[in-house]
Amino acid sequence: MRRRAVSQERRLSAPRLVSPRPSSPFAPHPSFSxxxxxxxxxxxxxxxxxxxxxxxxxxxxxxxxxxxxAAPPLLNDCMIRVARGEPTERIPLWxxxxxxxxxxxYTAYKKEKGKNFLELLxxxxxxxxxxxxxxxxxxxxxxxxxxxxxxxxxxLGIRVEMPGGKGILVxxxxxSPSDFDRILLPDSSASAAALVxxxxxxxxxxxxxxxxELKGKVPLxxxxxxxxxxxxxxxxxxxxxxxxxxxxxxxxxxxxxxKLMDTLCTVVIEYMSAQVVAGAQLLQxxxxxxxxxxxxxxxxxxxPYLRRIVSELKQRHPEVPLMVFPRGAAYALxxxxxxxxxxxxxxxxxxxxxxxxxxxxxxxxxxxxxxLLVDGTEQSVREAVNEMLDSLGSERLIANLREGLGGKxxxxxxxxxxxxxxxxxxx
Numbered sequence: 504m505r506r507r508a509v510s511q512e513r514r515l516s517a518p519r520l521v522s523p524r525p526s527s528p529f530a531p532h533p534s535f536s537x538x539x540x541x542x543x544x545x546x547x548x549x550x551x552x553x554x555x556x557x558x559x560x561x562x563x564x565x566x567x568x569x570x571x572x573a574a575p576p577l578l579n580d581c582m583i584r585v586a587r588g589e590p591t592e593r594i595p596l597w598x599x600x601x602x603x604x605x606x607x608x609y610t611a612y613k614k615e616k617g618k619n620f621l622e623l624l625x626x627x628x629x630x631x632x633x634x635x636x637x638x639x640x641x642x643x644x645x646x647x648x649x650x651x652x653x654x655x656x657x658x659l660g661i662r663v664e665m666p667g668g669k670g671i672l673v674x675x676x677x678x679s680p681s682d683f684d685r686i687l688l689p690d691s692s693a694s695a696a697a698l699v700x701x702x703x704x705x706x707x708x709x710x711x712x713x714x715x716e717l718k719g720k721v722p723l724x725x726x727x728x729x730x731x732x733x734x735x736x737x738x739x740x741x742x743x744x745x746x747x748x749x750x751x752x753x754x755x756x757x758x759x760x761x762k763l764m765d766t767l768c769t770v771v772i773e774y775m776s777a778q779v780v781a782g783a784q785l786l787q788x789x790x791x792x793x794x795x796x797x798x799x800x801x802x803x804x805x806x807p808y809l810r811r812i813v814s815e816l817k818q819r820h821p822e823v824p825l826m827v828f829p830r831g832a833a834y835a836l837x838x839x840x841x842x843x844x845x846x847x848x849x850x851x852x853x854x855x856x857x858x859x860x861x862x863x864x865x866x867x868x869x870x871x872x873x874x875l876l877v878d879g880t881e882q883s884v885r886e887a888v889n890e891m892l893d894s895l896g897s898e899r900l901i902a903n904l905r906e907g908l909g910g911k912x913x914x915x916x917x918x919x920x921x922x923x924x925x926x927x928x929x930x
Contacts, residue, residue, distance in 0.1 A: 574782055575719035582645045582722055582785060585901060586824035586845045586866050594892065595644035596902035596924050597724070598917070599828075601637040602649045604910030605917070608636050620665050624650060627709035634713050638721060640914065641921050645721050645785065648710060648778070652728035652789055655770055656737050658702035660686040676740035676748070680759035688766045695766075695773040703774060707781035714782035724826075725783030727775050729790040729812070730767040731805040734760070736792070746795050753804055760804070768808040772815045779820045787826045788812065788844075794831025801832055810842045817843055826868060830906065840865050851905035855894035867895060870905040871920065876912040881919045888923035897929045 577583075581595035603609050603620075612632060613623065623629040633649040653663045653671060664672045677683070689695040699707075713723055731749070739748035752760045775786050788809070796805060813825055828848035829835045836847050840862055847862060849855075849869035858867065871891055875884055892902070902924040908917075 574714040575717070577722055577784070578719045579644060579721050582901065583824060585899065586785065586826070588845075588864075588866065588899060590898070593925050594897050594900055594902050594927060596921060597643050597645040597647060598637070598908060599904050600907035600909075601641070601643065601647065602633050603908070605908050605912040605914065606636055606640065607914070608640070609633060612636070621651070621663065624654065625705055627705055627712050630706075630709035631712045631716050634709075634723075635716055638717070641918060642925060643721060643921065645724050646713065646717060647724040647787065648706070648713065648726060648783070650706060650709075650726070652726075652732060652791060653736055654703060654706060655727060655767070655774055656733050658698060659688070659737075659766075659770070661737055670742060671736075673736050673740040676736075676745070677738045677763075680756050683759070683763075688763070689770060690766075692769055692773060695769045696777070698770065699773045699777050703777070706774075707777050710778050710781035710783055722784035723782060724785045724787050725775060725778030725781075726787040726789060727771050727778075729788050729805070729827075730764050730771060730808040731796060731801070732790055732792040733767045733771075734764055735795055737763070742792065749792070749795055750797065750800060753800055764804065764808055768811055772812055775812070775816060776819050779816075779823050783823070785824045785826065786816065787828065790827065790829040790832060792831070793829045793835070796832070798832070798834055801835055802838075805832075806835060806838055806842075809839060813843045826901075828868075836862055846901060848903065849905065855891065859896065864899075866899045866901060868901040868903045870895075871902065873904045873906060873908055873912060876908070876916045876920060879916055881916070884916055884919045885923045888920060889927065892924070892927045893930060897927060 581591045581593065582597070585591045585595055612629075613619070616623065616629065618629065623633060630649050634646050637643060638646045651663075651671065653661070653673070656673070657663050661673055661677075662675055664674055666672065677686070687698060689698050710723065710725060717723060734752075735749040736742075738752050739745040771788075775788075779786065790805065790809070793801065793805075809827065813827075816823070816825060824845040825843070826846035826848065827839050827844045828850070829839065830848075830850050831852075833850055833852045836849075836853075840847055846866045846868050849858065849867060851870045851872065853861070855870070871887065875887055879887070888902075892900075
């Protein structure tokens with residue numbers, strides 16, 4: 504009995520073992536085993552890192568969201584309204600490559616700065632100046648970002664050159680999939696967005712600066728090359744040589760080609776989205792190398808990514824019209840309309856008289872021959888404008904060219920073209 508009493512007494516007098524309250528609501532309970540504590544700490548560290556990253560990125564995200572709202576109100580929204588299918592008081596227009604080589608002020612500016620084309624693209628102030636030059640000179644209905652279709656390829660690590668008179672070149676194209684080791688290939692949307700922030704922030708900074716400098720005069724168009732066009736240059740190097748390399752890759756390296764095209768698609772989505780966040784009000788997608796892919800290959804290897812781009816961008820930015828130009832692949836226009844693009848660009852390969860039947864209830868863009876702006880006359884330009892507009896109609900149309908200005912055009916004839924479009928009266 505005495506032993507039981509002592510035992511009971513000891514139990515009653517012993518200090519009560521109460522688990523201490525964790526010093527933090529996120530601390531592991533002391534009763535956890537060592538392996539559980541390690542696991543808990545790892546998860547806590549990961550969660551905390553995500554939280555800190557989110558907090559860190561809030562000012563940047565808020566700054567981007569406020570870019571468009573902080574910009575001056577838009578005074579001329581003809582382009583945006585016609586792209587949405589709304590009526591306008593005149594036919595809006597802009598020109599492919601409206602900034603750059605054909606303008607004497609561009610040549611003078613380049614000389615003053617002592618920079619070549621690619622060097623100008625690195626400085627947002629230079630980009631803004633070159634973007635604004637044609638808007639100052641001409642009665643245009645939109646500005647387009649002064650840039651190049653291969654800036655995405657450059658961001659991935661592809662070297663780009665522009666030797667005088669030879670066009671844009673990739674001097675060291677990808678010769679085989681083993682060359683993937685020398686470029687960046689983001690494997691997710693998050694890593695693609697990070698690459699855009701890291702490598703292309705000078706572009707988005709330029710977009711924001713241009714929006715401010717425009718003072719609402721006209722909307723700003725952002726743009727990118729489409730995946731096939733980027734792929735074509737990255738594996739072929741030139742629009743004039745190795746024209747079969749793109750198709751060869753699709754046949755010889757199908758899995759690796761799909762990987763590269765998928766990566767390019769993801770980066771293009773993030774790049775174009777970043778331009779909208781920075782202030783772009785319309786987006787133009789250039790499938791500029793459509794003539795170097797067969798219709799069968801286009802349907803299998805290019806079209807799916809164009810569909811993905813328009814789907815993703817429409818989800819993110821439903822208010823921003825999307826324009827597409829499948830140069831040399833006009834057969835794809837009906838499929839691109841079905842995919843959801845707001846504006847389809849003509850390249851002159853389709854008969855104007857039948858194009859409205861082929862593509863009903865969609866805004867068209869084009870398709871004036873820029874050769875007339877080189878060696879034409881005022882009368883021939885006005886007559887050609889009237890012929891184009893008589894055929895295509897004055898509604899659901901953005902007047903433009905069938906290909907970009909090449910540099911030899913007469914600014915006086917460009918002005919005639921613009922005036923003829925804006926003064927056109929339907930018969």
